[in-house]
Amino acid sequence: xxxxxxxxxxxxxxxxxxxxxxxxxxxxxxxxxxxxxxxxxxxxxxxxxxxxxxxxxxxxxxxxxxxxxxxxxxxxxxxxxxxxxxxxxxxxxxxxxxxxxxxxxxxxxxxxxxxxxxxxxxxxxxxxxxxxxxxxxxxxxxxxxxxxxxxxxxxxxxxxxxxxxxxxxxxxxxxxxxxxxxxxxxxxxxxxxxxxxxxxxxxxxxxxxxxxxxxxxxxxxxxxxxxxxxxxxxxxxxxxxxxxxxxxxxxxxxxxxxxxxxxxxxxxxxxxxxxxxxxxxxxxxxxxx
Amino acid sequence: xxxxxxxxxxxxxxxxxxxxxxxxxxxxxxxxxxxxxxxxxxxxxxxxxxxxxxxxxxxxxxxxxxxxxxxxxxxxxxxxxxxxxxxxxxxxxxxxxxxxxxxxxxxxxxxxxxxxxxxxxxxxxxxxxxxxxxxxxxxxxxxxxxxxxxxxxxxxxxxxxxxxxxxxxxxxxxxxxxxxxxxxxxxxxxxxxxxxxxxxxxxxxxxxxxxxxxxxxxxxxxxxxxxxxxxxxxxxxxxxxxxxxxxxxxxxxxxxxxxxxxxxx
Numbered sequence: 001x002x003x004x005x006x007x008x009x010x011x012x013x014x015x016x017x018x019x020x021x022x023x024x025x026x027x028x029x030x031x032x033x034x035x036x037x038x039x040x041x042x043x044x045x046x047x048x049x050x051x052x053x054x055x056x057x058x059x060x061x062x063x064x065x066x067x068x069x070x071x072x073x074x075x076x077x078x079x080x081x082x083x084x085x086x087x088x089x090x091x092x093x094x095x096x097x098x099x100x101x102x103x104x105x106x107x108x109x110x111x112x113x114x115x116x117x118x119x120x121x122x123x124x125x126x127x128x129x130x131x132x133x134x135x136x137x138x139x140x141x142x143x144x145x146x147x148x149x150x151x152x153x154x155x156x157x158x159x160x161x162x163x164x165x166x167x168x169x170x171x172x173x174x175x176x177x178x179x180x181x182x183x184x185x186x187x188x189x190x191x192x193x194x195x196x197x198x199x200x201x202x203x204x205x206x207x208x209x210x211x212x213x214x215x216x217x218x219x220x221x222x223x224x225x226x227x228x229x230x231x232x233x234x235x236x237x238x239x240x241x242x243x244x245x246x247x248x249x250x251x252x253x254x255x256x257x258x259x260x261x262x263x264x265x266x267x268x269x270x271x272x273x274x275x276x277x278x279x280x281x282x283x284x285x286x287x288x289x
Numbered sequence: 290x291x292x293x294x295x296x297x298x299x300x301x302x303x304x305x306x307x308x309x310x311x312x313x314x315x316x317x318x319x320x321x322x323x324x325x326x327x328x329x330x331x332x333x334x335x336x337x338x339x340x341x342x343x344x345x346x347x348x349x350x351x352x353x354x355x356x357x358x359x360x361x362x363x364x365x366x367x368x369x370x371x372x373x374x375x376x377x378x379x380x381x382x383x384x385x386x387x388x389x390x391x392x393x394x395x396x397x398x399x400x401x402x403x404x405x406x407x408x409x410x411x412x413x414x415x416x417x418x419x420x421x422x423x424x425x426x427x428x429x430x431x432x433x434x435x436x437x438x439x440x441x442x443x444x445x446x447x448x449x450x451x452x453x454x455x456x457x458x459x460x461x462x463x464x465x466x467x468x469x470x471x472x473x474x475x476x477x478x479x480x481x482x483x484x485x486x487x488x489x490x491x492x493x494x495x496x497x498x499x500x501x502x503x504x505x506x507x508x509x510x511x512x513x514x515x516x517x518x519x520x521x522x523x524x525x526x527x528x529x530x531x532x533x534x535x536x537x538x539x540x541x542x543x544x545x546x547x548x549x550x551x552x553x554x
Contacts (some may be wrong), residue, residue: 184350185380189394189445190370203384205312282384283427 056252060257063250086239090258093235096155096224097217097266104163104216107210111164112171113201122172129165137162137223145231154231155224162223165214167209174208175201207279214271221263295481296324301356303342316342318506320356324449324483329475331484331492332512333540334502335547340485343507344453345484348374359386361448368405370394373447377454381426381441388413388422390437392444414438415474432463439474449481455543456491465524468494476519489544493537494522501543511543 012020037057043049044056051059070083077087115122137158144154181202189198228237236255243251279285303317316339324330331341337493345351346358349368360372373394374380381390389396392409400408413419416436426434435455442450446476456464468491475482486492494500496515503510515536527533 129440179378179380181376181378182382184348184368185374185376185382185441186393186397188348188370188372188374189441190397192397195397200384200441203382206384239509278384282425284383 009187015134040145043131052247052249055253057141059250060253063129063248063254065250067254086254087240089234089236089255090262091227092152093224093237094262095219096152096159098236099212100156100159100220100224101216102164104160104220105167105213108164108167108212109171109202109205112168112209113175113197113205116167116172116175116205117197117201125168126172129169132161133169135221141227141230144227148231151233155227155235158223159220162220166216166219167212170208170212170215171205174205177208178204203278203282206282207284210271210275213274214267217263217266217271221259225259294323294325295328295361295368296322296483297357297359298343298347298529299357300323301343301346301353301358303339303346303351303355305342314390315506317346318508320507321501321511322509324481327372327479329482329484329495329497330500331496331498332500332502333486333489333492334507335504335544336487338502338504338547339507340502341453344374344451344483344485345451347471348372348451350374369400370445373442373445373450375435375438375442375450375452375455377457379426379431379458380436381434381437383426386423387418387429388436390426391440391444393441398445408444408447408469412444415443415477416440416470425445431459432467435459435467438472439471443474443478447480449483452482452484454486455484457487463493469524471495472522481488489537489541493533493540494524494527499536499540501540502547504547510547513540 040054040057042053044051044058064086067086068077068084069086071077071085072081072083077084080088080091082088088210111125115125140158141154144157148154148157178201182204183196186196186200224235225237225240228235229241232238238258240252240255243249243255276283298320301317302315304313304315306312307314320343332343334340339447342351346353347360347365349365349372353365363371365372382393385393388409391412392405395405395408395550402479413422416439418433418436418440421429421433426437429437435458438455456467459467472495474480484492486494491516499513501510501513502508513536515532517530517532521530
């Protein structure tokens with residue numbers, strides 16, 4: 001027992017305890033995935049389900065090359081060449097997420113700050129916000145198709161509608177939670193109304209704004225996929241839908257995996273760094289040790 | 290005290306509606322007070338006596354209707370950089386480093402960067418925070434945070450510095466250190482200060498003059514001059530200083546009267 005303990009301490013000293021804990025966490029998290037992949041492979045071996053229902057892993061991998069088979073190359077893919085099926089759909093979905101974010105997030109923050117600071121404005125906007133949030137984003141799809149037809153306007157509207165209200169609500173709550181004494185401190189240093197927004201309310205609401213961003217990325221991405229399936233003419237959702245109709249299950253699987261991968265990557269490389277740079281550095285969030 | 294009055298309060302009264310019942314609360318009644326240049330005035334009184342209300346009115350954070358309040362001859366309307374406030378809680382901004390917090394007032398007044406840097410360094414040294422310039426408030430102890438708050442207020446160079454129980458939230462040992470340091474800072478900067486406290490010892494130790502407030506509605510009950518030179522005001526010598534102990538006992542007796550008469554109601 002003591003030998004094991006000594007060995008464990010020696011390893012921890014050599015590699016670093018934090019790094020070991022992190023590696024352990026990654027290991028734990030990957031266990032269910034490994035389990036699923038093994039099950040999947042077993043299904044290919046023993047054919048419990050027909051390949052049309054659950055295609056083999058190799059077919060899903062192959063679908064990438066099948067969908068891109070006519071693509072002349074990387075540059076052509078970036079230029080959205082007509083034959084680069086997969087990359088076009090990915091870029092189309094991503095482009096809409098980015099566009100909706102660029103428009104929806106600043107707009108949501110602006111209205112959220114106004115509503116958080118002003119009781120009258122929040123009196124006007126809060127009930128309609130609750131109403132809008134209670135209606136699930138995808139419930140708007142039929143109406144959006146009537147308004148905008150099938151195409152990018154419909155999917156953009158669905159995303160914007162989802163993102164705006166989430167950011168608006170979270171920002172408003174964040175602004176309200178800013179301690180009054182911080183605002184008074186800046187005022188007594190000679191800060192104007194605008195200064196209090198820039199120096200106090202906006203950074204003070206950051207924890208909530210980031211929560212709002214994370215929620216809108218999740219909900220928005222989901223709403224987008226649904227909107228593309230029903231009211232879109234491109235994008236990963238559209239691709240999944242068309243492939244399913246044509247019984248190309250491996251393409252459906254590929255689409256689903258790509259959707260979750262893109263979400264994971266955007267959370268890790270956009271929101272997490274933003275969190276580190278702002279609220280973690282300022283000590284506004286509790287950090288797990 | 291010689292010199293001109295920096296803060297003049299005349300016949301100030303204040304009522305405000307109670308947050309829950311809506312009834313009018315009579316917070317201040319007929320306050321007349323002058324604070325002269327380089328003077329340290331401490332206001333002490335039982336809790337709920339309206340002393341913080343008075344400070345908020347002077348800070349411009351609370352509008353008043355009856356009476357007058359002037360700083361440097363100007364009627365008070367809203368907050369301004371001529372009246373710096375050190376709050377009880379930590380009012381420094383968590384998203385600004387120590388140096389950027391201390392220089393915030395100068396930044397808001399559009400003082401050139403080079404001068405800001407020089408003055409910030411001066412006040413960082415004054416409050417003993419050298420080496421902590423780039424730290425964020427959450428990395429500091431409670432006492433250090435209040436040092437930042439004091440330096441931030443002083444660096445903006447106000448006409449009068451208002452302090453609202455600034456050391457109430459720190460531990461007893463730190464409080465004594467901070468009080469000694471504040472004395473040293475007052476000597477070094479020759480600031481005019483209005484200091485609110487519920488601690489009799491603190492008031493007697495720091496104030497050139499102590500104003501004792503009655504219970505609500507807050508009125509000035511008595512004024513006590515404490516004639517101890519700043520250089521002699523060091524905690525380790527205070528127990529043997531009869532001027533200090535006499536003033537402290539007198540203030541304590543007056544405050545006690547207010548608390549006891551409150552109990553009889």
